[in-house]
Structure formats: structure tokens, C-alpha cells
Amino acid sequence: MKVVIIGAVAGGASAAARARRLDESAEIVLIERGADPSFANCGMPYYIGGEIESREKLIVTSAGMLHDRYRLDVRVRQEALRIDRQAKTVRVRRLENGAEYDESYDKLILSPGAAPIRPELPGIDHPKVYTLRNLDDADLLHAATMGAKRAVIVGGGFIGVEMAENLVRRGVETTLIERNDQILTPWDAEMVAPAAAALRSAGVTLKLGAEAEAFEPQDDGGVTVALKSGEQLSADFVVMCIGVRPENALAKAAGLAIGERGGIRVDETMRTDDPDIYAVGDAVETFDSVTGKPTQIPLAGPANRQGRIAADNCFGRESRYRGTQGTAIVGACGVTAAMTGLSEKACRRLGVAFEKVYVHPASNAGYYPGAEGMTLKLVFDPENGRVLGAQGVGGKGVDKRIDVLAMALQAGMTVYDLEESELCYAPQYGSAKDPVNMLGFVAAGLLRGDHPVEHAHRLLDCELGDSFVLDVRSPGEHAAGAVPGATNINIDELRERLGELPKDRRIVAYCKVGMRGYLATRLLRQHGFDAVNLSGGFTKYERFVA
Amino acid sequence: MKVVIIGAVAGGASAAARARRLDESAEIVLIERGADPSFANCGMPYYIGGEIESREKLIVTSAGMLHDRYRLDVRVRQEALRIDRQAKTVRVRRLENGAEYDESYDKLILSPGAAPIRPELPGIDHPKVYTLRNLDDADLLHAATMGAKRAVIVGGGFIGVEMAENLVRRGVETTLIERNDQILTPWDAEMVAPAAAALRSAGVTLKLGAEAEAFEPQDDGGVTVALKSGEQLSADFVVMCIGVRPENALAKAAGLAIGERGGIRVDETMRTDDPDIYAVGDAVETFDSVTGKPTQIPLAGPANRQGRIAADNCFGRESRYRGTQGTAIVGACGVTAAMTGLSEKACRRLGVAFEKVYVHPASNAGYYPGAEGMTLKLVFDPENGRVLGAQGVGGKGVDKRIDVLAMALQAGMTVYDLEESELCYAPQYGSAKDPVNMLGFVAAGLLRGDHPVEHAHRLLDCELGDSFVLDVRSPGEHAAGAVPGATNINIDELRERLGELPKDRRIVAYCKVGMRGYLATRLLRQHGFDAVNLSGGFTKYERFVA
Numbered sequence A, B: 001m002k003v004v005i006i007g008a009v010a011g012g013a014s015a016a017a018r019a020r021r022l023d024e025s026a027e028i029v030l031i032e033r034g035a036d037p038s039f040a041n042c043g044m045p046y047y048i049g050g051e052i053e054s055r056e057k058l059i060v061t062s063a064g065m066l067h068d069r070y071r072l073d074v075r076v077r078q079e080a081l082r083i084d085r086q087a088k089t090v091r092v093r094r095l096e097n098g099a100e101y102d103e104s105y106d107k108l109i110l111s112p113g114a115a116p117i118r119p120e121l122p123g124i125d126h127p128k129v130y131t132l133r134n135l136d137d138a139d140l141l142h143a144a145t146m147g148a149k150r151a152v153i154v155g156g157g158f159i160g161v162e163m164a165e166n167l168v169r170r171g172v173e174t175t176l177i178e179r180n181d182q183i184l185t186p187w188d189a190e191m192v193a194p195a196a197a198a199l200r201s202a203g204v205t206l207k208l209g210a211e212a213e214a215f216e217p218q219d220d221g222g223v224t225v226a227l228k229s230g231e232q233l234s235a236d237f238v239v240m241c242i243g244v245r246p247e248n249a250l251a252k253a254a255g256l257a258i259g260e261r262g263g264i265r266v267d268e269t270m271r272t273d274d275p276d277i278y279a280v281g282d283a284v285e286t287f288d289s290v291t292g293k294p295t296q297i298p299l300a301g302p303a304n305r306q307g308r309i310a311a312d313n314c315f316g317r318e319s320r321y322r323g324t325q326g327t328a329i330v331g332a333c334g335v336t337a338a339m340t341g342l343s344e345k346a347c348r349r350l351g352v353a354f355e356k357v358y359v360h361p362a363s364n365a366g367y368y369p370g371a372e373g374m375t376l377k378l379v380f381d382p383e384n385g386r387v388l389g390a391q392g393v394g395g396k397g398v399d400k401r402i403d404v405l406a407m408a409l410q411a412g413m414t415v416y417d418l419e420e421s422e423l424c425y426a427p428q429y430g431s432a433k434d435p436v437n438m439l440g441f442v443a444a445g446l447l448r449g450d451h452p453v454e455h456a457h458r459l460l461d462c463e464l465g466d467s468f469v470l471d472v473r474s475p476g477e478h479a480a481g482a483v484p485g486a487t488n489i490n491i492d493e494l495r496e497r498l499g500e501l502p503k504d505r506r507i508v509a510y511c512k513v514g515m516r517g518y519l520a521t522r523l524l525r526q527h528g529f530d531a532v533n534l535s536g537g538f539t540k541y542e543r544f545v546a
């Protein structure tokens, strides 16, 4: 059996290593356009920023090691030009001298990844307008960063945000421009506001709703970025981080099926519509494990696992990919944002019925030093309580809770299951009622009708004009900032002051995060008031105002 | 409705707060023997050690707050003496003056907790032989620690280990004696060896297999601890941490059913065999969610959730407890040990068929600074791959993986599900193939027959006398320490040196952690050798030797 693999990094190298473990006698050829196989794409921003000090660390497994340990035939600086599906060969060019040859295969695995998008804007070809995909790019950016004063990053996705963190780490004055009105668009806007705030307070100039229109050379060798608004930003260099596009050229030319958004179409075995050609990683269209709909999520975990599955199937094993769940995480100057499954906006876009709750717990017991705050949002099925997705933002422990919720989602668990989850508790690690239990409590309470909630944006949108807004926080908290027009009655005095409340109006009760508001809601409803709790409290409200 | 609750801390206070949320008009009385309701038992060791600086922090919710916010009638320094089930009253004594009165109830919830065991040993009543249960105890120990030179802790469970960490933090020369040959007996021995090593290197003198026999007063006011071995240890004070016993006296006297190990018997609604009496927390016997068998696990998470469930049922809600999973965590001088579900020894004790695997991954991508190592052990059903339990020990990220695996266990997931889990990955948080995936890969590979394994203890027990032991690490690694009698052939040269291996003997291949050993096993088996992989590699082997 001879397996040829195109692309020798996350998906390709994983497929190759697995293939060798499955078959000692197989011939396994890896064709890689770049200089290095198996490198740490995900580490590059941190190498540029100096957090990872040595470039060598980015070479996860060298070509030599891949040969010695796995007897893989790794051919770097060679490019696959086209596939002849009839002849079952790949045309390959040696980049150092342009020589070409045909390589035959029994099974072919495509893992060519995705290329950073470079929109056709005037001046985009300026040598100081960079993208970041491979080690050559990283070297250029590493060099550009040294001694640079100002940089502009275009695009506030993962890579844009990571680059911003790392450029400020290097002392570069950094402006991040993002077309949308939020960074990190897979998340719901209110869930990434704290990440945006963290970037800002670390010194990043964040321009939301701003779009680059052209790049003009400067006399000093720098670039001026012209925005649609008319504003001009002067920079020593620019990094384009506006997303990636599947490298589908080979597949397309070979007549393989391609999805609407450009991903190579594969089935659950990672097979394309040619029985001898598999495709994995950033280049493919898979399906969303929650909705079953086509999706393209360019992340390393799925790429690695898909590579393993493709190898299995090449050797007759019936491994199946279960779809991509959309679990993702990013660090932004000390704030972590993580998510899994469907966001609220994805539900709206897809017309999926959902309910949502927020909690604002601490990473661990409040009485133990070093506890850090976080916000968690759970999106779930309003009928049966099944978890549809979760998002978290804040300090330490966000990754843990989203991983836990990713398992809940994978297992098809409900909010009632989360109420009863039994998680690790000692004061330095968590709480006796873990944040995940808390999400379960609040969500299950909502479904049981214990505490109807109202959402902050509706207050802002004046859709609740006739409601009585009740602030149940302490007078001190109220004085420091409150919803306009709210009446303040401390929760602890509420029972004695019921007379001050209207029986004929809807009461929207709120506190800092929702807990006292919940208590007030329970209390008032039992006294015959039409009360609801402001979900997420003033904390969430402020984030919507921001 | 009038609810009386005995014990106002984890289970009791949770039940009371929930009861109020369920019913604004209920009368809710809490009887608490101690001076404070709702305090942080779990924080006490860290207060004694100074990590938590102020005692106030341990009062999670004061009696005043419980009254103001929840209108709970909290009666501290009052002890429930007996229950009259016929009359539905509780006899209560005010501890400050000895006055007694009867309190009637519609529903009674018992959450009296568990008392530290004080074995009847000579001299046990010495005033410097402490236990740690409540704030009075914490005050005494806090005072005893100040200026003390030497202390002896008897018992290496959670509390003993936490006390050891905290006494050395205070600069006290600390000896921890433990009757068993390991600390933290719920874990398998090899999984807590690193925690023991951490205690030792922090300065704790750890004596395993040592038992206290008597306590003798010293002239300077200290205590001499006499061990069964004849050894005498001199100490300024002693802390007895040999476990707890359910406070079942009230329940027993009232004729309620009591389990074999002393826990009050309850059903899934937390109801005792009296329809109006519920019991929760450390005082009760519940059932193991994995085996369904009776169990008593005195931890705060279960106590809190059981309190909530008992309150629900008092008010006619059909909440059900799903059993205790045994999720637990402890910090030991920088090393974290965590577990969930069944250990290997629990499986053996109960006759549950199991298979097990170990992995030794890093907390996050190795190329990102600050990655810390850990060992994970997965115990699973050899037939269908269902997760039965997991244990972890090491640096950061252990709590996360055990929480993730706790969810897998709760959901009834299999090792095949773990292969496909989609967890958060960016280099500072995890790996593209998360440690949890890795457990899934290794375990699933084992079940699929890809790599038969052999276990370290069998090598040690000389049960494998006729096997050929093959060290596939580098010569440098081999020279630094190896299994006696092993032949060293670097994995990278193995294919060329097959001639040096016997075809007629079983080959046990090993490397550092099991990964190259796995590769060697695959390679050799495909070349017709009868090869197996040493599970967990030399790392695990050394831990068994230790």
C-alpha cells in the first residue's frame, strides 16, 4: 500500500504517523510546499511576541525525526501541482529547481490547509502587508516587529487578537481594526466585550466597525492604511488577519466536489467523492455535530483527529468523524474567551429555538486567595433542556468550564444533568456548587418556570417601557451606577417594603449578577407580583450598554 | 409549612436557602450547635497555614445575613438532643445556659455532618491532641501553630495532607504518619506517589505503614507520640486526621434506619424511613452512582446538592439524587491529585471487571512556556469501553481533565467517545490532541487489540521471568536508569536491528511513558514478534519501585 499525503503539518503529519502505526510495510510519502513539516502554527504569534523564545520550539517534529521514527518519506519544498485521478498520480514540483515528477498513489490524503485571505485592495501587495500562516511568515513578522513603533492589524479573529497581544508585548503601538462591531465573531458580542476591554487596557487601539480600504507606501518604508471612514493610520507594518480560505485548487482541478464556502466535500470517513482520495483539516467542509449542517472550522484539534480517521479508513478501519462541535479558545491579554457548540447568534441565524442564561461565578471559592471572576453563558433547548452551546469569558478556570460543557454537549446532556454534575472541589480549584452546576440550577429553574427572566437588550431597546425596574442591590451599589429610572430597594428590606411596589405593572428586578434578582423574583411572585429577573444582572446590562 | 433543619453548614444552610426560595411563607428554623452557621470548613487548613489571612473569610454567610436575606431563624449554640417522631418535635438545648425546649416541625432535615474519629488510645485526651472540624478547632490549631516547632499529623487522608502542607507553610517541622503504605487511600497507590514526594520535598517527614499507639504528656507541655514500631515522636501538638464518622446519634435514637458503616439511610429523595424526616451530607449513606452500591463520601459538593434536593422534596418537588460519583481533589505542596469514579483497587475489591491505561501528558503544548506534566489513569470496562473511573496527579490542568472525565462518567461515555472529544485548544491551555483524547486513543487501541500491554507490577513481581525486556529509549536515557536486564535498542534503529530480537520469546517493550513502546509494539507485532507494551513506561515502573 502506498499512501501519498499532501501537506505535512497538523492533519497530514497526524495521518502519516497513524498510517505508519497501522501498517509497518506501507510506503508513506508526504509532499510539503514549506520548509518544515509538523510545525506549531498555533505557537507562531507567541514566538513573534517573544513568549516562546526560540524558533526551534515551533518545530514539533523535524523531517529527520519523522523519517527515523516513522520511516515517513517527507519531501519538503515540493509542491503538488495536480492530481491525475485516472492514473492515480500526483504531479509534484521541486521548488528549489523547478523540476517536476509524477508520484503514484494507492490512497491520497489531502491536508493542504487554508490560506489567509488577501482581499484585492489597492496597495495590498506592499511588502510590509503581512499575513501569518507558516514559518516563513513568522520569520518575516518576527523581524518586522523588532524595532517597529506602530503596527496595524486588520481583523479581530483569533489570530488578529493573538497578534495584538503579542505586538503590545513587544512594545509596538498596535491598532486592531475590525469590520464588525465586535471582535471574535464566533462568540456573541456581549461575551467578548471583556476580551476587547483587556486588549484596550493593555494598550491596543481597537477600532470596531472600521474597514481597511487601501494601503499606501510611506517614504520611510512604512504603510498608511486608509479606512473607509476616511481615517488614515500610519504603521511600520500591517498584518492581515481577516480569515482563511480552504486551499481547494488541487481538489477543484481534479473535479472533486467542493462545498459552497469552498471546503472540499468529504463524508464521515473523510473520503472525498473519489474512493481513493481523502481530505482533512482546514481544507474541508465537514458538518456541525449539533445541527448536522455543513461547516468549516479551521482548528487544529479537528485537523489532527480527522487525519487519524482518514488514515484509519485508508487501511480499512471504519473510523467515523462525528462532526465539528466548534470548541474554541483564545487568550487576550490576560482574559480568556472560550466556547463550544452554538452561540445565540448561530441559533438565530439557523432558526434553532433556544433559551439562554448567564452566571458570573468565581474560578474557585471566594474565600481562597486568587479567585478570578468569569461570565458563563449557556444556550439550551427550551423544550427538553438539552445543551446547545456554551461560552465563557474571564480569568482562570474558563477553559475548564468550557471543556466540561463541551463534554456535556458531546454527550447530549441537559441542564438537569448539569445541576447534578459532580466536579472537583477544594477551595483552590472550584466551589462546592461549581459554576457548571450553577448554570444548571439557573437554566433548570428557568425551564421549570421558577424565575422568568428578561434580557438586558430589551431594557435598552425600550421594549419594556411600561415595566417597573427594581434595583435590589445595596444603596451603595445603586449609587455607583444603575439602570436609568430604576427604584432601589435592598433585597434584605424588600419583604417590609412591598407596599412601595405596583401590583398592576410588570416588575423587572435586578442585582449585580442575577442572584439577588432571582431571590427577589421568587419572593415577589409568591406575593402576587408579576416579577421577572434581569438575566445576568447589571453586569450583563452594562456590557450591552458598552 | 414549618421546616426544622439540624446543622446549619453545607447541607443544612443549602437546604434552608433553597427552602426559602421555594416558599416565601414557610417557617424555617436552623439549629446549630456551633457558633457560626454556613462557614467554610474546607478553608480551615488554609487559614491555619496563613494562606487565607483573615478568619472572617471563613464565614461564608453570617447568621445575620441568613436572617436578612432569607428570613431564616438561625439558632446557634443550640443542640438538638432528640427527636420525638410521634409528636413531631425536636428537643433543643441552649448551650449557653442549658435551658431546653421543644421545637415542632412539619418536615425535619438532618444535616449534622460527621465527627472526626478519636480512637480510644492511651493519652488521646491530651489537650494538645487536636482534631479539625469546626471554627473552634481551627482557632485552637491556629493558636497552637504559632511558635510551634514540631507537629505530628496522624492520618494521610485529605485533611491530613492539607494540614501537612499548611503546617510546613508555617515553618513547623511536620511528621505525617499513615497506617497504610500510601497516603490518600481512595486513590491507587502509584497515582499518589508524586503527591507524597511533593510533601517530602517540601519538608514533611512522611512515615507510611506507621501507626500511633499512645500519646504521652511531655514536661514542656508537648506530646510524645508512641508508634507501634516502638519509635517515639516528640511534638508540640498532634492533629488526628484519621477520618470521620457520621453523626448518627439523633437518628439512631429516633429509630431511623442506619447503614452498616453508620450513615443514616435515605432514598433518592434524601428521605429517611420516616416520611417527614430527610437527611443529607456527611451523615448519610447514599449510593455509588457507578456501582449502585451503598457508599459514604463526606464531601461538600454532594452535601450541598443533597440539601437542595431534600428541600425540593419537602415542598413536593420530585428531585432525585443520582448517587455519589466520588469526585475528589486535593492539593499537596504544589502537586494536585484528583479522581472520579472507581479506582483500580475499588474494582478489585468489588469484583468489577476493568482495564486500565496511563498517559503522561503535559498541561498544554510543550512548546509553550510553563507546561507542567501530569499522569492520568483511566479505568474502564473491558467489554464496552465504558469509563468507570479516572485519576490524575501532577501540575496545573489535572483538575480540568478530571472534571472533563467526571462528565464522561456521569454521561456513561466510552473510551471511543473520548477519542473524539473536542476540547479547547490554544497552546497556553491545552494540546491539539488533549490529554483526554490521548487517554481515549490509548484505551481504545488497547480494546481494539492494537497494542497489548503489560503492567509494571508484574515485571517487579518476576511474573514475567521468561520475557525479553526491550528498552527502546535512547542510549542516554537507558544509561540513566533502566529495568534490570533490559536490552536497549533505540526505537529509531529498531527496524534495522530486528535480528537481535528473539522470535520465540515474549518481548516487553518500554520507553519513558509508553508512546515509543507502543510504536515498538506495533512495529514488532507486524514483523511477527510477540510484543507487548509496558503500560505507562519507565515512569510508571519507577513509581511502583518507589
Ligand SMILES: Cc1cc2nc3c(=O)[nH]c(=O)nc-3n(C[C@H](O)[C@H](O)[C@H](O)COP(=O)(O)OP(=O)(O)OC[C@H]3O[C@@H](n4cnc5c(N)ncnc54)[C@H](O)[C@@H]3O)c2cc1C
Binding pocket: A006, A007, A008, A009, A010, A011, A012, A031, A032, A033, A034, A041, A042, A043, A044, A045, A078, A079, A080, A081, A111, A112, A113, A114, A132, A133, A134, A159, A247, A250, A280, A281, A282, A283, A298, A299, A300, A301, A303, B425, B426, B427
Ligand atoms: C497563527 C495561527 C495560529 C493558530 N492558532 C490556533 C490555535 O490556537 N488553536 C487551534 O486549534 N488552531 C489554531 N490555528 C489553526 C491550525 O493551525 C489549523 O487549523 C491546522 O494547522 C490545520 O491543519 P491542516 O493540516 O489542515 O493545515 P496546515 O496545518 O496549515 O497544513 C497544511 C500544509 O499543506 C501545505 N500545502 C498546501 N498545499 C500544498 C500543495 N499543493 N503541495 C504541497 N504542500 C501543500 C502547506 O504548505 C501547509 O504547510 C492557528 C493557525 C495559525 C496560522
Ligand SMILES: Cc1cc2nc3c(=O)[nH]c(=O)nc-3n(C[C@H](O)[C@H](O)[C@H](O)COP(=O)(O)OP(=O)(O)OC[C@H]3O[C@@H](n4cnc5c(N)ncnc54)[C@H](O)[C@@H]3O)c2cc1C
Binding pocket: A425, A426, A427, B006, B007, B008, B009, B010, B011, B012, B031, B032, B033, B034, B041, B042, B043, B044, B045, B078, B079, B080, B081, B111, B112, B113, B114, B132, B133, B134, B159, B247, B250, B280, B281, B282, B283, B298, B299, B300, B301, B303
Ligand atoms: C478541614 C476540612 C477540610 C475539608 N475540605 C474539603 C474539601 O476541600 N472539599 C470537599 O468537598 N469537602 C471538604 N470537607 C468536607 C466538607 O466540609 C463536608 O463534606 C461538608 O461540610 C458536609 O456538610 P454537612 O452539612 O453534612 O456537615 P457540616 O458542614 O459538618 O455541618 C454539620 C453541622 O451540624 C452541626 N450539628 C451536628 N449535630 C448537631 C446537633 N445535634 N444539634 C445541632 N447542630 C448539630 C455541627 O455543629 C455542624 O456545624 C472538609 C472538611 C473539613 C473538616
Ligand SMILES: CC(C)(COP(=O)(O)OP(=O)(O)OC[C@H]1O[C@@H](n2cnc3c(N)ncnc32)[C@H](O)[C@@H]1OP(=O)(O)O)[C@@H](O)C(=O)NCCC(=O)NCCS
Binding pocket: A008, A009, A010, A011, A013, A014, A015, A017, A018, A021, A037, A038, A039, A040, A041, A042, A043, A060, A061, A300, A304, A308, B358, B359, B360, B432, B433, B438, B441, B442, B445, B513, B514, B515, B518, B536
Ligand atoms: C507531531 C505529529 C506528527 C504527531 O502525530 P501523532 O503521532 O499521531 O500524535 P501524538 O504524538 O500526539 O501521539 C498520539 C499517538 O500516541 C499514542 N500514545 C500517546 N501516549 C501513549 C502512551 N502513554 N502509551 C501508548 N500510546 C500512547 C496514542 O495512542 C496515539 O496513537 P494512535 O493514534 O495510534 O492511537 C502531528 O500531530 C503534528 O505534526 N503536529 C504538529 C502540527 C500541528 O498539529 N499543528 C497545529 C497545532 S500547533
Ligand SMILES: CC(C)(COP(=O)(O)OP(=O)(O)OC[C@H]1O[C@@H](n2cnc3c(N)ncnc32)[C@H](O)[C@@H]1OP(=O)(O)O)[C@@H](O)C(=O)NCCC(=O)NCCS
Binding pocket: A358, A359, A360, A432, A433, A438, A441, A442, A445, A513, A514, A515, A518, A536, B008, B009, B010, B011, B013, B014, B015, B017, B018, B021, B037, B038, B039, B040, B041, B042, B043, B060, B061, B300, B304, B308
Ligand atoms: C452559602 C449557602 C447558604 C448558600 O446556599 P445557596 O443559596 O443554596 O447557594 P448559592 O449561594 O450557591 O446560590 C445558588 C442559588 O442561586 C441561584 N443563582 C446563582 N447565580 C444566579 C444567577 N446569576 N441568576 C439567577 N440565579 C442564580 C441558583 O439557581 C441557586 O438557586 P436554586 O438552588 O434555587 O436554583 C450554603 O451553601 C452554605 O452555607 N455554604 C457554606 C458552607 C459550606 O458549603 N461548606 C462546605 C464547603 S467550604
